[in-house]
Amino acid sequence: MKVRYRVIHQRKSAIAALLSGRGYTDWYIAQRKRLFGWAPLGTYPSLEEAEAACDQHAGGKLLPGGGHVVAEFVRLDED
Structure with missing residues (x-):
C-alpha cells in the first residue's frame, strides 16, 4: 500500500491566528496517512x-503529472 500525503488549507480569523501564535490568517497543513x-x-x-x-x-513526487488534491470530503454519518 502506497503512503498517501495531503495538504489542507485553513483560513482563520485574525484573532484565532494570533491566539495560535501565527501572524497570518491562511495556512497549510501537510499530512501523512497513517493506519x-x-x-x-x-x-x-x-x-x-x-x-x-x-x-x-x-522522497518523491506528490502525484504523477503534477496533480493536486484540491478538496476532500467525508460523509457526515461516519466518524
Whole structure:
C-alpha cells in the first residue's frame, strides 16, 4: 500500500491566528496517512512550503503529472 500525503488549507480569523501564535490568517497543513487517520507533518504559511514538506518526507513526487488534491470530503454519518 502506497503512503498517501495531503495538504489542507485553513483560513482563520485574525484573532484565532494570533491566539495560535501565527501572524497570518491562511495556512497549510501537510499530512501523512497513517493506519488510524492522518498525522501532521507541519504547518506552513504557503502551499509551496507544505508541498515541499510532503515531497521531502515521501522522497518523491506528490502525484504523477503534477496533480493536486484540491478538496476532500467525508460523509457526515461516519466518524
